[in-house]
Amino acid sequence: MSAQTPTADTASRGTAARWALAALRPMLALYDARWTLLPPLTGAFMLAMLVGAVIVAPREAIEGEVQRIFYIHVPSAIAAYLCFFVVFVASIALLWTRNLRFDAVARAAASVGVLFTALTLATGAIWGKPIWGVWWAWDARLTSTLVLLLIYAGYLLARSLSERTDVQAARYAAVFAIIGFVDIPIVNLSVRWWRTLHPDPIVTRLPGSQTLPDSMLAVLLLGMVAITLLALWLVALRSEVEQIGVRSDDLRTEIDRREAQRSGAA
Amino acid sequence: MDFLEFLFAGFAVFWAGLFVYLLWLQARLRSVQREVQRLEERLAEAEAEGEEAEKDEAQ
Numbered sequence: 001m002s003a004q005t006p007t008a009d010t011a012s013r014g015t016a017a018r019w020a021l022a023a024l025r026p027m028l029a030l031y032d033a034r035w036t037l038l039p040p041l042t043g044a045f046m047l048a049m050l051v052g053a054v055i056v057a058p059r060e061a062i063e064g065e066v067q068r069i070f071y072i073h074v075p076s077a078i079a080a081y082l083c084f085f086v087v088f089v090a091s092i093a094l095l096w097t098r099n100l101r102f103d104a105v106a107r108a109a110a111s112v113g114v115l116f117t118a119l120t121l122a123t124g125a126i127w128g129k130p131i132w133g134v135w136w137a138w139d140a141r142l143t144s145t146l147v148l149l150l151i152y153a154g155y156l157l158a159r160s161l162s163e164r165t166d167v168q169a170a171r172y173a174a175v176f177a178i179i180g181f182v183d184i185p186i187v188n189l190s191v192r193w194w195r196t197l198h199p200d201p202i203v204t205r206l207p208g209s210q211t212l213p214d215s216m217l218a219v220l221l222l223g224m225v226a227i228t229l230l231a232l233w234l235v236a237l238r239s240e241v242e243q244i245g246v247r248s249d250d251l252r253t254e255i256d257r258r259e260a261q262r263s264g265a266a
Numbered sequence: 267m268d269f270l271e272f273l274f275a276g277f278a279v280f281w282a283g284l285f286v287y288l289l290w291l292q293a294r295l296r297s298v299q300r301e302v303q304r305l306e307e308r309l310a311e312a313e314a315e316g317e318e319a320e321k322d323e324a325q
Contacts, residue, residue, distance in 0.1 A: 054277075065268035069276035076280070119283050126276040130269040230284070237291055244298040251305035258312050262319070 038233040045226035049075075052219035060216075066130050071219055073123040075227035076116045077145075081184055083113030083231055084152065088181040091174035103170040104246060106177060107159055108238035110152045112231055117149040132197060140190040141198035148187055151180035164242075165249050 053071035060067035086109035094102035124142070125135045136142065155177050162169035191198050212220070 059268075065270055066272045066276075068273055072277065072280050115283065115287050119280055122279050122283070123276045126272050126279060130272050234287070234291070237295070241291065241294050241298055244295070244302055248298055248301045248305055251302065251309055255305065255309055255312060258309075258316065262312075262316065 034233070034236045038229065038236065042226070042229040042233050045222070045229055049219070049223045049226040052222050057216055057219040058213070063131055066127060069123050069127040071223045072227070073120060073127065074220060075223040076123065077120040078224055079227045079231040080113045080116035080120060080148075081188075082228060083109045083116060083235065084148070084181060084184060086235065087113065087152070087155075087177050091177040094174045095171060095178075098167055098171075100165065100167065100170060100246065101243070103159075103164075103174070104242035105235075105239050106174065107156065108242050109235050110156055110159075110177065111238050112234045114149060114152050114156065115234070116227075116231060117145065117152070121145060121149065137197050139197045140194040141187065141196050144183060144187040144190050148180075148183045151183060152177070155180060163249070164246055165253070 049071065053068050057068060057071065059065060087106045090102040090106035090109065093099070094106065121142070128137070129135050155173055158176065159169070159173045162173075190196060191200055
């Protein structure tokens with residue numbers, strides 16, 4: 001084992017940080033443009049998705065028109081996974097750095113992830129009623145998705161019961177969020193591990209399984225881009241609310257400190 | 267068998283969910299912005315009072 005001196009360690013960390021910053025520069029530029037670029041881009045893609053899903057995509061031969069729900073159902077699920085991945089990364093960063101800014105990002109992404117998971121379950125149930133004959137079935141995919149919703153709703157509830165500036169509570173919540181992320185591969189692979197009612201994956205196909213026509217796949221990919229952009233915009237908006245909330249807590253603490261000082265002096 | 271009412275319901279739930287979430291987010295944003303503004307004013311008042319008290323003590 002080689003033992004690095006503190007100076008060498010600091011220098012290597014500095015170089016790593018510079019490389020990381022250089023790699024993140026395009027993403028930071030996108031982040032800076034989040035209020036000017038994201039809303040019109042999201043609006044344009046959402047409109048294109050709507051037109052694509054309702055008009056352009058061909059009618060499915062067996063399920064009929066109701067199959068078009070698929071163009072909002074699948075992208076919503078993907079957006080939820082993406083949000084929970086952001087929660088996972090931000091939670092690791094919080095445990096590593098103890099910087100509460102990551103907690104704000106994790107809470108924001110969890111909130112948007114819960115929204116998209118709820119929309120996935122709702123649109124799935126509306127599609128399920130005419131196709132399966134029931135609104136809900138205790139199928140592996142549906143149940144594991146419901147568990148995912150409950151995990152992150154629980155995370156948000158637990159975090160809202162403690163102070164925003166409570167580092168210890170934020171760290172416990174981060175550990176919970178990291179463990180909760182394990183459910184995502186379970187949700188994803190549930191249709192392969194167990195016999196389920198839920199259709200097989202369409203984009204990442206199994207050998208020998210049915211394939212999606214290109215016209216349907218194009219609309220689905222458009223929907224994925226649109227809803228991913230929407231999710232990013234919502235996370236940015238929600239993060240802004242959280243950051244302003246942290247600022248309000250800091251101000252309140254400062255006012256309390258000054259008042260305590262003044263009453264002590266009096 | 268197209269089940270158009272279910273297609274309409276699916277899209278309506280999706281857009282209504284997004285719309286309600288955006289409205290809630292906007293209300294939260296306005297509320298915290300107002301709170302920060304109120305606290306900043308209170309802090310400025312507290313600072314001014316502190317300075318006056320210091321002047322009085324010096325006199």
